[in-house]
Amino acid sequence: MDYSALAAELLSFRTALHHLPAVRGLDEMSGGEYFVLHFLLRHGGTAGPSELSRSLYASSARIAALLKHLEAKGWIVRTPDAADVRRVDVVLTEAGAACIRERLSAVLDEVSGLLSALSPEEAAEYVRLQRKLLEIFQALEFEKSYDKEEIMEWYLNIVYFGEGCNGVYTAAETYFGKEPKDLTLAECASIIGITNNPSKYDPFISRENNKARQETILKQMYEQGYINKEQYDEAVAQELVFVRSESDDATQTIYSYYAEAVINDVLNDLVEQKGVSRDTARTLLYSGGYQVYSCYDPSIQQAIDDVYTDLDKMPQRPSASGQQFESAIVIMDPYTGEIKGLSGGTGKKTINFGTNRATQSKRPPGSSIKPIATYGPAMELGLITQYTQVNDAPDIKLSGTSWYPKNSGGGNYGVITIREALQRSLNTVSAQILDKLTPRASYEFLKDKLGVTSLAESDCDYAPLALGQLTNGITVREMTQAYSAFVNDGVFTYGRTYSYVKDSSGEVVLENPARTIVAFKANTAWNMTDMLCNAVNSGTGSEARLSGMPVGGKTGTTTNNCDRWFVGFTPYYVAAVWTGYDMPEYMNFSGNPAAQIWKLVMESIHKDLPTKSFPTPTIGSPTGIFGNFSGQSQDTGGDADDAG
Numbered sequence: 001m002d003y004s005a006l007a008a009e010l011l012s013f014r015t016a017l018h019h020l021p022a023v024r025g026l027d028e029m030s031g032g033e034y035f036v037l038h039f040l041l042r043h044g045g046t047a048g049p050s051e052l053s054r055s056l057y058a059s060s061a062r063i064a065a066l067l068k069h070l071e072a073k074g075w076i077v078r079t080p081d082a083a084d085v086r087r088v089d090v091v092l093t094e095a096g097a098a099c100i101r102e103r104l105s106a107v108l109d110e111v112s113g114l115l116s117a118l119s120p121e122e123a124a125e126y127v128r129l130q131r132k133l134l135e136i137f138q139a140l141e142f143e144k145s146y147d148k149e150e151i152m153e154w155y156l157n158i159v160y161f162g163e164g165c166n167g168v169y170t171a172a173e174t175y176f177g178k179e180p181k182d183l184t185l186a187e188c189a190s191i192i193g194i195t196n197n198p199s200k201y202d203p204f205i206s207r208e209n210n211k212a213r214q215e216t217i218l219k220q221m222y223e224q225g226y227i228n229k230e231q232y233d234e235a236v237a238q239e240l241v242f243v244r245s246e247s248d249d250a251t252q253t254i255y256s257y258y259a260e261a262v263i264n265d266v267l268n269d270l271v272e273q274k275g276v277s278r279d280t281a282r283t284l285l286y287s288g289g290y291q292v293y294s295c296y297d298p299s300i301q302q303a304i305d306d307v308y309t310d311l312d313k314m315p316q317r318p319s320a321s322g323q324q325f326e327s328a329i330v331i332m333d334p335y336t337g338e339i340k341g342l343s344g345g346t347g348k349k350t351i352n353f354g355t356n357r358a359t360q361s362k363r364p365p366g367s368s369i370k371p372i373a374t375y376g377p378a379m380e381l382g383l384i385t386q387y388t389q390v391n392d393a394p395d396i397k398l399s400g401t402s403w404y405p406k407n408s409g410g411g412n413y414g415v416i417t418i419r420e421a422l423q424r425s426l427n428t429v430s431a432q433i434l435d436k437l438t439p440r441a442s443y444e445f446l447k448d449k450l451g452v453t454s455l456a457e458s459d460c461d462y463a464p465l466a467l468g469q470l471t472n473g474i475t476v477r478e479m480t481q482a483y484s485a486f487v488n489d490g491v492f493t494y495g496r497t498y499s500y501v502k503d504s505s506g507e508v509v510l511e512n513p514a515r516t517i518v519a520f521k522a523n524t525a526w527n528m529t530d531m532l533c534n535a536v537n538s539g540t541g542s543e544a545r546l547s548g549m550p551v552g553g554k555t556g557t558t559t560n561n562c563d564r565w566f567v568g569f570t571p572y573y574v575a576a577v578w579t580g581y582d583m584p585e586y587m588n589f590s591g592n593p594a595a596q597i598w599k600l601v602m603e604s605i606h607k608d609l610p611t612k613s614f615p616t617p618t619i620g621s622p623t624g625i626f627g628n629f630s631g632q633s634q635d636t637g638g639d640a641d642d643a644g
Helices: 003-017 021-030 032-042 049-056 060-072 094-116 120-145 148-158 168-176 185-194 207-223 229-237 246-251 257-274 278-287 298-308 366-380 418-424 427-437 439-449 462-467 476-487 522-537 593-606
Strands: 076-080 088-092 291-294 326-332 339-343 389-392 414-417 491-493 498-502 508-511 516-518 552-557 563-569 574-580
Touching (some): 032 076, 032 088, 032 094, 049 060, 094 120, 185 229, 207 229, 257 291, 257 339, 257 498, 298 326, 298 339, 298 593, 326 593, 366 439, 366 522, 366 552, 389 418, 389 427, 427 439, 427 462, 439 462, 476 491, 476 563, 563 593, 574 593
Antiparallel strands (some): 076 088, 291 498, 498 508, 552 563
16 A cells, blocks of 8 residues: 555645634634633643643743733633742633633534534544544654653553552562562563453462463563573473462452442543543552542442342343353432442352443343333423323334334234333334434433433434334443432432542542432423332332332333343332343243342332332323324334333
């Protein structure tokens, strides 16, 4: 390939692009006044002139001129640092923050407009290539300033080596009780091998995996000429003696699923709010003397662990291929957003930072999506009430698609109410509601009002939103959050695993207060709660009923019975349970194991709590029948056979 010719072509059209008004507007964000304001906004509203100079790649004189203009406009103030009078702090004012937020919004609209001219695939590929080019350019510039030995030294001083170790010095002490300079070649290869996947190659977790990785590294070193044959043979043959023996492995600290969720949340927030790299964030968290104040409730977590770690209490039915049955649960206070307990898998947890099925795994939710994607939004917009009549028939023609689903079992009930349709989890009715609502309105409601971030653009369609056959799936945590709005008078609350973080001096580093969005009017939430209680008392969710406590919720089953869900709530808590196999495979169970597990855990949590009632809704007037009776039966070829 002639890269010179490609480079010339690239330069020619990039030069032309920069002359377009839309692109010139975007360029303003990467330099000048807007850059300064944006930098201050992202870094807590305060920075020093030298810091701005380095970040903007501009001279101190240029920065001084920019700051003078910004101060004259009232967008910043310059004040002496309280701790060091020689230092001047540049502080973003409220007017400056408002200005840059408005500009950012305009820029996002402009960029969205430009990208929307491409197909979704083209837009994604364009962004990917731009990101790749940036990474290449940054690496080249970095290598111009620092030699490879310096870069490697910095990397080895911060990279994570498992067991809470950041940096090679700590790792050497943890695994071999030595300083790095005293390590043998074999020991060095053993330690460096951990960085590829600490949860897999940590020798305290698996000697076998660590040895295999060590030998792979040594072989590469030999083949690339860094060591000779004699050194290679000697290193491979050396018996590694770790600080902990094989018999001590059982005493290894294994983080709980909840602790791992907290760690990941704190790391993500440090990266986002403090503008540091993930490696730096990890170093701060593990080595900075941080104290994390979690939202964990010991009694609730114990109730979860009593079920999830005891395989005798879990449905034990391996798949046809021999896969172990799995499940995940998240329990949240819907009023505060505090996640009180969770589990990301069944049985005894044996490794750190493996798959957390509660917070990381995404699986299609089946019919459990219907309340949040169709019924709830449609009721909020006044399209339906509980007693709106709808025609459950096999011959309804939808306006936006030729697709039309079948109900589980293939039967139809004729003209019924919305309340009864949700109780029976009828796919045909959910599809008709979505048709009136439109997939776009449902898609945006889930994203903007209920905090669902797992949606792909391809999910803006009938089958994903009416039946829950999402492209990438959804997490148990997201489902728990979304249902919180029904309990909390229509107010959606983001789930949080911690409230704040302090450093070693007691200063608050991160605050994580409750974040809320008004998703529904209170009466909409009450009506949905009433219908979901009916779905438990008389419908598909009957296996989740609790003695002496009202329960609302919805089951979900995906195509070929690969996933079973129950998402439910009481006046105290909201909880979601997923069940299935790690690799999707048919589940041959009697009843819904997710609802059964939900009941088992929540019964224990609520046994001593006073009975409460949900608010009584004002039920809207019955509206007329909707549904096209003149349509013809449609091809249902790829339907989900959702049983609820």
